[in-house]
Amino acid sequence: xxxxxxxxxxxxxxxxxxxxxxxxxxxxxxxxxxxxxxxxxxxxxxxxxxxxxxxxxxxxxxxxxxxxxxxxxxxxxxxxxxxxxxxxxxxxxxxxxxxxxxxxxxxxxxxxxxxxxxxxxxxxxxxxxxxxxxxxxxxxxxxxxxxxxxxxxxxxxxxxxxxxxxxxxxxxxxxxxxxxxxxxxxxxxxxxxxxxxxxxxxxxxxxxxxxxxxxxxxxxxxxxxxxxxxxxxxxxxxxxxxxxxxxxxxxxxxxxxxxxxxxxxxxxxxxxxxxxxxxxxxxxxxxxxxxxxxxxxxxxxxxxxxxxxxxxxxxxxxxxxxxxxxxxxxxxxxxxxxxxxxxxxxxxxxxxxxxxxxxxxxxxxxxxxxxxxxxxxxxxxxxxxxxxxxxxxxxxxxxxxxxxxxxxxxxxxxxxxxxxxxxxxxxxxxxxxxxxxxxxxxxxxxxxxxxxxxxxxxxxxxxxx
Amino acid sequence: xxxxxxxxxxxxxxxxxxxxxxxxxxxxxxxxxxxxxxxxxxxxxxxxxxxxxxxxxxxxxxxxxxxxxxxxxxxxxxxxxxxxxxxxxxxxxxxxxxxxxxxxxxxxxxxxxxxxxxxxxxxxxxxxxxxxxxxxxxxxxxxxxxxxxxxxxxxxxxxxxxxxxxxxxxxxxxxxxxxxxxxxxxxxxxxxxxx
Numbered sequence: 013x014x015x016x017x018x019x020x021x022x023x024x025x026x027x028x029x030x031x032x033x034x035x036x037x038x039x040x041x042x043x044x045x046x047x048x049x050x051x052x053x054x055x056x057x058x059x060x061x062x063x064x065x066x067x068x069x070x071x072x073x074x075x076x077x078x079x080x081x082x083x084x085x086x087x088x089x090x091x092x093x094x095x096x097x098x099x100x101x102x103x104x105x106x107x108x109x110x111x112x113x114x115x116x117x118x119x120x121x122x123x124x125x126x127x128x129x130x131x132x133x134x135x136x137x138x139x140x141x142x143x144x145x146x147x148x149x150x151x152x153x154x155x156x157x158x159x160x161x162x163x164x165x166x167x168x169x170x171x172x173x174x175x176x177x178x179x180x181x182x183x184x185x186x187x188x189x190x191x192x193x194x195x196x197x198x199x200x201x202x203x204x205x206x207x208x209x210x211x212x213x214x215x216x217x218x219x220x221x222x223x224x225x226x227x228x229x230x231x232x233x234x235x236x237x238x239x240x241x242x243x244x245x246x247x248x249x250x251x252x253x254x255x256x257x258x259x260x261x262x263x264x265x266x267x268x269x270x271x272x273x274x275x276x277x278x279x280x281x282x283x284x285x286x287x288x289x290x291x292x293x294x295x296x297x298x299x300x301x302x303x304x305x306x307x308x309x310x311x312x313x314x315x316x317x318x319x320x321x322x323x324x325x326x327x328x329x330x331x332x333x334x335x336x337x338x339x340x341x342x343x344x345x346x347x348x349x350x351x352x353x354x355x356x357x358x359x360x361x362x363x364x365x366x367x368x369x370x371x372x373x374x375x376x377x378x379x380x381x382x383x384x385x386x387x388x389x390x391x392x393x394x395x396x397x398x399x400x401x402x403x404x405x406x407x408x409x410x411x412x413x414x415x416x417x418x419x420x421x422x423x424x425x426x427x428x429x430x431x432x433x434x435x436x437x438x439x440x441x442x443x444x445x446x447x448x449x450x451x452x453x454x455x456x457x458x459x460x461x462x463x464x465x466x467x468x469x470x471x472x473x474x475x476x477x
Numbered sequence: 478x479x480x481x482x483x484x485x486x487x488x489x490x491x492x493x494x495x496x497x498x499x500x501x502x503x504x505x506x507x508x509x510x511x512x513x514x515x516x517x518x519x520x521x522x523x524x525x526x527x528x529x530x531x532x533x534x535x536x537x538x539x540x541x542x543x544x545x546x547x548x549x550x551x552x553x554x555x556x557x558x559x560x561x562x563x564x565x566x567x568x569x570x571x572x573x574x575x576x577x578x579x580x581x582x583x584x585x586x587x588x589x590x591x592x593x594x595x596x597x598x599x600x601x602x603x604x605x606x607x608x609x610x611x612x613x614x615x616x617x618x619x620x621x622x623x624x625x626x627x628x629x630x631x632x633x634x635x636x637x638x639x640x641x642x643x644x645x646x647x648x649x650x651x652x653x654x655x656x657x658x659x660x661x662x663x664x665x666x667x668x669x670x671x672x
Contacts, residue, residue, distance in 0.1 A: 027660040028653050033635050036653060038660050040668055048554065050510035059647070064657075070671040076508065090508040097510045108671045129669050141553040141577055157555035157581035159646070167650045169657055173633065205495055206547045206573050239550065241576045260669040270667055305495040305550075326494045326545060326594075333493070423552075425504045442551060444499040446522050 014280025016177045017246050018212040021152040021277065025135050027169055034171040040134040042164050043120045044071035044107065046098040047425070048139030052162035053101040065168045066106040070129065071098060073112050074119045075425045079388050079415035082112045091426065105165075118391020118417045121145040121359035125229065126393050128258025132247035132274040137164055142359045142441065144235040148228035149255075150247035150277045152212070155236065175241065176286040178211035179279075182219040184294035189475055191369070192227030193361060193439065193458035195219065195291075196234045197299040197309045203289055205307040208240025211287060214279060215245050219293035225254040226365035233360045234441050237306035246278040298473040300346055301443045301456040303334035308443070310346065312461065312473055318342035337445055338453050339433070346471050349455070353436040354385040354412075354466040355448070356459055358422035361439035362390025364397050366459040371403040373463035373474045374410035380469030385412035386428060388420040412466065424449045437465040478586040480643035483615045484567045486540030487608065488623065489530055490601035496544055497551035498578060502560040515556055516563035535608035543600050544571040549578025549589075558585045568614045570621065572597050583636050584646060590614060590621060596628045616640060 015023070028036040042065075049071070056063070063069060076091040078084070086092040095112070102109040110116035116123060121142055124130040132150035137143060139161040146153035160170060180199055186192075200207075213235050215228075223231065228245050235243030252271055255261045262270040301309040302316050308331070310317065319331040319342065335342065340349070356362075356370050370387060379385045387407050389395035395417055398404055404414045421428040422440035424447070430436055432451025439462050440447075443454040455471060464472040506518030523529045530536060542561065548571035549557060558581045561569065567587065572594040574582075582589045592600075600623045603610055612623040616637060621628045639646070650657075 028656045036650060036656070038657070038664070041671075047507050051512045051555075054510075054512070055647075061647075067670040067672040088508075094508050094510055129671065131669060134668070139553060141551065143553075155553035155577050157553055157558070157577060157584065159555060159581065159584035163647050163650065166647050167654075167657060168661075169650060171646060171650065205550055209547075209573060209576060236551070236577075239547070239575070260671075262667045262669075266667040273665075305497070307495075329492075330494050423499075423504050425507065442497075442499065444497045444551060446503055447499050450503070450522060 014283035016279045016283045016285065017150060017214055017244055017277055018152060018177055021133050021135065022174055024133065034173045036169050037135060037172045039137050039164050039168055039170060040068060041124065041129055041136045042069045043124055043136065043138035043143070044069060045074050045120050045140065046094045047075045048158050049101065049161055050094065050097045051158050052165055053105065055162040056165055061166045063105040063107060063165045068168060069107050069165070071102050071107050071109040072117055072120050072123055073098060075419045075423065077112050077418040078426050079418050079420050079428060082416045115392050118393065119359045119362060119419055121233065122362060122390035122394060125149065126391060128255055128261035131255065132251060133277050137170065141236045142233050144241065144243050145229050145233040145359055147232040147235065147242050147244040148225060149251055150244060150274065152242060152244065154241040176211045178208055178213045178240065178287040179285040180213050180215050180289050180291065182215065182217040182291045182293050184219060184292050185222055186219050186293045186296060189460065189473060190296050190298060191458045191460060192223050192230040194296055194299040195293065196231045197301065197456060198296055199291060200234060200238045200306050201309040202291065203238055205237065205305050206239045208235060208238040211240050212242040212244060213238065213240045215243060220245055221248065224365055225250060226363045229363065230360055234306065237441060247274045298458065298461050300461065300471055302338065302340060302346060303331065304337055304443055304445050306441065306443060306456060308334055309456070312346055312471060314346055316340045316342050316344045316346065349471045350469055351383065351437045351455070351465055351471065352434045353430060354383060354462050355421040355436055355438040355440065356386065356462050357388030357390065357420050358440040359390065360441045361459050362388060362394065364394050366439065367394065367398045367403050369459040370463040371406040373460055373467070374412065375406050377410055377467045377477070379411040379466045383466055383469050385466040386415060386421060387412050388415040389417050391417045421448050423447060437462050437471060478643045478645060481586050481588055481616055481640045483613065483617060484540065485611055485613045486567065487538065487610065488541040488543050488600060488604040488612045489536040489539035490604045491530055491542055491544040492601060494545035495547045495550055498549055498554050498557040499551055501549065501557040502554060507554060507556055512559060513563065515560035519560040519564045538565065540565050541568045541570060541612050541614060542566050543597060543604060544569060546572040546594060548574050550575035553577045555581040558582050558587050562587050570597060570600060583640060586640060586643065588614060588616060588640065590630045592621065592628050592630055596626060599626045
């Protein structure tokens with residue numbers, strides 16, 4: 013029987029397999045940041061263990077960093093201690109670090125691909141659930157907890173039980189004005205927040221092949237919101253073109269050898285998936301969330317749902333609770349929902365293409381009176397590129413704030429937060445209660461919808477302008 | 478890690494689905510660099526509501542959390558597991574868990590037990606009727622006993638053995654250091670390094 017893409021990558025990394033035990037899987041790249049690593053490094057110190065492969069490990073500062081001035085000391089002493097702890101740990105254990113203020117600094121899932129460190133067929137882990145992003149390259153990438161961070165630091169392996177395989181096939185092409193973010197939000201609404209649980213999702217089909225690498229990263233990034241630890245897309249010419257010439261990409265003969273191998277990384281025609289979902293891309297429209305989990309989303313043209321119409325009692329109760337928290341009334345058209353803040357950024361939508369989409373909509377327009385708009389590039393490199401293209405000038409001319417790189421308001425560990433009751437349209441990945449600040453209310457949207465919403469002050473698509 | 482064989486304790490019903498790890502431990506608590514002190518952060522936003530189930534005196538000291546489907550979804554933060562344990566929980570029962578949360582739990586000795594939704598509801602109802610009633614979670618026999626409700630649960634043999642023995646994963650893996658070295662010797666040279 014044929015094998016899936018994920019089977020091939022998984023099988024190539026099995027260090028040891030024994031009856032009745034999990035497989036021991038080799039990890040090619042370990043990404044580290046300040047939040048989930050301090051207790052892991054402590055564990056190594058207590059046991060007197062070194063980092064086995066510092067040359068396969070890279071760290072950055074992203075979750076806590078302020079986005080106003082990367083050269084000033086962090087004002088919050090607890091955040092500052094966490095960042096300083098990472099610096100001490102990286103120095104002690106010999107791990108390469110891109111600190112605040114460094115040209116290579118940025119969100120961990122933006123810098124890996126940008127450096128060419130994320131390549132097809134690799135295994136990638138990080139103490140962060142959005143590690144699934146790297147699957148866009150045909151890598152097997154998933155988030156881990158701090159105990160596993162310590163395990164990878166110490167052994168460069170992880171005990172794993174092979175997950176089940178799920179195919180999400182997206183037929184047809186996305187219509188104009190419909191983006192990768194709309195697609196993944198629609199997929200999550202379709203399969204639910206537990207739909208991919210225990211599975212690796214492989215995204216396939218014409219609409220997926222037509223996506224740029226940025227778009228593919230957006231899709232794979234939110235696999236975790238569909239319950240899957242990993243999402244993957246088979247590498248192709250789009251992947252190779254993105255990688256070519258990046259600092260850590262192979263060169264010369266090694267490039268040709270790599271491309272030959274990468275080309276073999278596709279699901280065999282006779283491979284069987286444990287689960288399959290088919291989506292028609294051509295029927296999709298801009299998609300937004302109305303509730304407090306990422307599965308609670310609808311097309312922008314719809315209205316806030318009526319919980320009474322939901323048959324499943326658990327879902328109904330969750331919807332009632334969500335509407336109460338979100339301060340929404342059933343039947344309100346989604347386009348009538350007014351926002352206070354618009355956030356563009358995060359590992360989901362903080363890349364150059366996202367910023368271009370935002371500038372495209374904002375060009376010659378103004379952010380609505382009373383609306384605050386933050387644009388936070390995913391990395392210093394993205395920021396530099398955006399500035400070279402003049403995107404920052406368009407964004408600031410429209411009245412939005414142009415910030416330094418970091419995770420920022422995606423999870424509000426730095427000073428960028430919503431206040432209680434404040435409502436945002438956000439290009440990030442989670443609309444959980446309090447995610448963007450205690451009491452904050454989040455609507456997940458694409459960069460284009462975020463920009464149009466900033467202009468009108470209500471949830472809107474560029475076509476509405 | 479502490480061994481887990483059989484746990485007897487009182488249950489607290491958390492009748493919510495999609496309890497994500499941001500709710501279990503909000504991000505502000507993640508700035509700590511130690512492994513302790515997370516009990517105060519457990520459900521800290523929800524605990525501001527005096528009516529929240531953990532604030533009810535009758536559930537004080539409960540050690541088995543019985544929740545709705547998709548418990549522990551979202552962020553990979555292991556702090557969620559530390560917070561539950563440090564608050565006093567040894568077991569979480571739910572119809573479905575987030576994969577990373579479930580994995581983190583078994584690394585730390587917090588037992589995640591998957592039971593069918595109707596069984597979970599029956600256990601919740603019992604805990605609501607009689608908050609003092611005890612529940613037995615028997616890992617040895619893979620069984621939960623809550624009065625009339627007796628339910629078997631699945632857990633793979635290896636994880637069960639590791640929990641029963643309280644074994645540290647890293648130590649177990651390092652027994653195979655030779656296999657890791659051998660694998661490293663055959664890794665293709667063209668793979669990238671960060672140096």
